[in-house]
Amino acid sequence: MYDPLVNAHPGIGAPHSSSYWVDTAGVAPQDDGPLTHDIDVDVAIIGAGYTGLSCALHLAREHGVRAVVLEANQVAWGCSGRNGSFARISGGRVPLAELISRYGEREAKHYFAEMTAALNTVRGLIREGNIDCDVQPDGVFKVASQAKHVDALKREVGLYNDVLNYAAQFVSEAQVQDVHRGAESFGALYMPDGFSMHPLKLAWGIHRLAREAGATVHVGSPVVDWTSSKGSHRLVTPGGVVTARKVVVATNGYTSTTLNSATAGRVLPVHSQIIVTRPLSAEEKRQTLPGSECMFDTRNLLSYYRRLPDDRILFGGRSAITGRESESPQHRQNLHDALCRKFPALTGIEVDYNWGGWVAVSESSLPFIYRLPELENVFSGGGYAGSGVSFSVQVGKRLAQMVAGDPKPTAVDFLHQSPKRFPFQPFLRMGQRMAYAWYRFKDAQ
Ligand SMILES: Cc1cc2nc3c(=O)[nH]c(=O)nc-3n(C[C@H](O)[C@H](O)[C@H](O)COP(=O)(O)OP(=O)(O)OC[C@H]3O[C@@H](n4cnc5c(N)ncnc54)[C@H](O)[C@@H]3O)c2cc1C
Numbered sequence: 001m002y003d004p005l006v007n008a009h010p011g012i013g014a015p016h017s018s019s020y021w022v023d024t025a026g027v028a029p030q031d032d033g034p035l036t037h038d039i040d041v042d043v044a045i046i047g048a049g050y051t052g053l054s055c056a057l058h059l060a061r062e063h064g065v066r067a068v069v070l071e072a073n074q075v076a077w078g079c080s081g082r083n084g085s086f087a088r089i090s091g092g093r094v095p096l097a098e099l100i101s102r103y104g105e106r107e108a109k110h111y112f113a114e115m116t117a118a119l120n121t122v123r124g125l126i127r128e129g130n131i132d133c134d135v136q137p138d139g140v141f142k143v144a145s146q147a148k149h150v151d152a153l154k155r156e157v158g159l160y161n162d163v164l165n166y167a168a169q170f171v172s173e174a175q176v177q178d179v180h181r182g183a184e185s186f187g188a189l190y191m192p193d194g195f196s197m198h199p200l201k202l203a204w205g206i207h208r209l210a211r212e213a214g215a216t217v218h219v220g221s222p223v224v225d226w227t228s229s230k231g232s233h234r235l236v237t238p239g240g241v242v243t244a245r246k247v248v249v250a251t252n253g254y255t256s257t258t259l260n261s262a263t264a265g266r267v268l269p270v271h272s273q274i275i276v277t278r279p280l281s282a283e284e285k286r287q288t289l290p291g292s293e294c295m296f297d298t299r300n301l302l303s304y305y306r307r308l309p310d311d312r313i314l315f316g317g318r319s320a321i322t323g324r325e326s327e328s329p330q331h332r333q334n335l336h337d338a339l340c341r342k343f344p345a346l347t348g349i350e351v352d353y354n355w356g357g358w359v360a361v362s363e364s365s366l367p368f369i370y371r372l373p374e375l376e377n378v379f380s381g382g383g384y385a386g387s388g389v390s391f392s393v394q395v396g397k398r399l400a401q402m403v404a405g406d407p408k409p410t411a412v413d414f415l416h417q418s419p420k421r422f423p424f425q426p427f428l429r430m431g432q433r434m435a436y437a438w439y440r441f442k443d444a445q
Contacts, residue, residue, distance in 0.1 A: 003323025004269040004358060005429070008258050010072040012238055013220030016081055019355040020276040020314070021200040029208045031075055034220035035239040043067040043403055044235055044244035046223050046259075049080035050389065051381050052250030053206045053217070054396025055403070057125075060213035063404040067215050067248075070237060072222035076203030078254045082357040083389055084274060084304045084316045086294040087122050087202075088140050088194035089115045091384055091391035092366035096159050103414060105163055110411040112164045118394030119193060125393065126197075131205030133197040134309055139293035140194035141171070141179060144186040145342075149298040153189045160191075167192060179291045182343040196294050196306050199389065206393070226260050231376045245377060248399055252382035252392070253360035262374040265421040266362065267383050268428055271326050273319035273356035275335045277349045279311040287345035289313065300439035303338055312352070315339045319356060321429055321436070326356055359386035363420040367391055369398045370416050371407070379403055383419055 002010045013034060016022045043059060045052045048071035059065040071077065089112070100108045126133060144150050153170060160168035171188045180188065211217060218237075225236035235242040249255070249263055257264045280288065289295070289307040296304040305315040315335055320326035332354045340347045362368060362383030372378040379402050381395035382388075401409035408416050422428055 001323040001326050002254070004254055004256050006323060008256055009222040009224055010077070010254050010256075012072065012222055014073040014077070016074055016077055017355055018353075019082060019274075020308070020312070020353040021081060021198065023353075025198065025200040025204065028075065029204050030211075031207070031217045031219045032211075033218065035070065035218040035237050035242070037239070038241045038243070039068065040243045041068045042244070043246045043248065044233070044242050045069045045248040045250055046235070047071060047078070047250035047252065047254070048075045048207065048217055048219070049078045049250060049252065050203060050206065050392040051252060051396045051399070052248065053203065053210050054393045055248050055250060055399045056215035056217070057206060057210035057213055058397045058400035059403060060210065060215050063400060065404065068242065069210070069215060069217040070221045070223055070235065070242065071217065071219045074219050075207045075217060076200055079252065079357045079359060079388065080203040080392070081200040082274070082355055083199045084314065085196045085199045085306070085389070086140070086194065086304065087119060087197060087390045088294065088387065089119050089191065089390075090387035091115050091118065092387060093361070093385035094365050096156055100159065100163060107413060109164060111415075112166065114394065114410050114412055114415070115391060116193070118390040121394050121397060122202075122390045125206060125209065126202070129205055129209045131202060133201035133205060135197045136195050136292045136309070138193055138195045139291070140191040141176070141293055141295050142189040143176065143180055143184070143295055143297050144188060145184040145297040145299055147186045150187045153187060153298065157189055179293055180289065180295060181287050182345075184297065184342045194294055196292070223259065228375055233378070246403055247378045248403060249378065249380035250382070250396070250399075252384070252388070253358035255360070255382075260375070262372050262378070263380060265425050266419040267360035268422060268432065269358040270318065270361050270386070270432070271320045271323075271356050272316060272359050272386055273326070273331055273335060274314060274316035274354070275332055275339070275351045276308070276353035277313045277315070277339070277346065278352050280307070280313065284345055285311055288343040299443045301436065301443060303342070305339070313339065313346070318436070321432055331356075359384065359388070361385045363422050364414070366414060367395060368415060368417070368419040369395050369402070369410070370418055371402060373418060
């Protein structure tokens with residue numbers, strides 16, 4: 001499997017890796033094929049996930065700029081076609097209390113407003129663009145997997161209510177049984193906003209809208225070399241060279257260390273993996289997830305899960321450290337064990353699908369939308385830490401505003417700062433291994 005810390009680029013026109021989403025998405029909309037000759041453009045966008053596609057769409061629609069998107073493999077070949085399908089009020093992975101203590105209440109409120117706007121941006125695109133992506137009813141539960149997590153959840157509800165003026169609720173152990181049955185269900189934090197959908201259909205929908213608005217999307221066109229001179233960028237792909245005045249880097253967790261020295265080392269690619277079971281019987285459904293809400297738990301190495309429209313369970317979590325290790329069947333087994341611990345009624349259930357992808361964790365565990373100080377007219381967004389379905393679409397929209405000349409399109413200061421490089425880069429994987437061991441120890445207490 002492609003490993004951004006090892007390989008130079010994700011491939012040249014590789015097909016989507018097999019997944020439940022690929023099998024159920026239908027026929028891909030038309031793209032512009034691989035680049036076959038040299039071109040000269042105003043704006044080139046590297047990466048055709050939600051960030052890049054949304055940037056291309058908003059540039060064309062709201063700023064009259066027809067960008068060219070360069071994608072190594074297929075549209076939404078990265079996280080955007082592989083994720084857990086939760087579109088929530090989220091971005092990054094910093095607990096609310098820590099966010100407030102790091103940046104203060106004012107900045108936390110601005111950030112919450114931006115995350116809420118992100119969800120509304122996605123809803124708007126789905127509605128106005130007639131994107132048929134199997135949207136499920138709203139409702140998100142953060143479920144206490146241990147009794148001792150309940151007090152922290154109640155405090156978090158208090159912060160949502162009192163600081164952010166948001167109607168999160170605490171749901172008791174007895175009440176949560178209506179939506180979440182099983183062995184690890186001690187109460188939950190409920191957020192009324194947030195839904196699941198078909199992530200690949202969503203990406204293909206945004207891709208269709210971007211092309212209809214005037215963007216060009218070249219698949220099978222990895223940027224394999226990048227040089228810059230006098231405000232002009234030379235992006236080399238196997239089929240042709242793109243000379244661009246402005247470049248948007250939207251490669252997120254799939255950014256190789258060799259793409260450009262200015263972007264290297266600013267995100268840690270972290271592998272997240274998903275299994276999908278066979279369809280449940282009516283009784284299994286009753287004993288596990290009677291509803292279709294988005295669920296995740298309170299572990300440090302958290303699990304996320306939902307019941308799919310055809311009554312299968314999608315269950316995901318952190319897995320391997322390196323690309324090579326991700327191919328071991330042990331990680332699929334670990335997820336299966338975690339699923340069955342949570343829902344004993346599913347012990348031994350068959351798994352029909354298994355896949356994974358690279359989420360991007362920044363040094364602050366929060367996203368970024370910034371103009372690179374090291375290179376002229378280069379912009380980048382990412383670092384969603386596995387919570388980027390809605391926020392990446394919003395970041396694409398904000399990047400379009402920055403490309404069009406707005407230096408700071410949100411009120412959130414930290415979003416627009418250069419993400420710090422991780423220290424001790426050669427030892428990143430070793431550090432991650434130690435962190436995982438510590439989290440596993442804490443989660444088992
Ligand atoms: C298993 C999994 C589960 C997840 N579940 C959720 C969830 O439930 N909710 C949520 O909010 N978030 C979730 N996420 C995270 C979410 O999917 C991402 O934050 C979001 O899709 C990021 O979109 P993106 O466009 O920034 O990056 P991606 O979709 O990863 O796109 C990056 C693209 O860049 C391309 N690329 C890289 N290098 C080059 C190059 N040199 N030249 C050309 N192209 C290049 C790649 O091929 C890739 O297609 C999950 C992620 C994974 C992997």
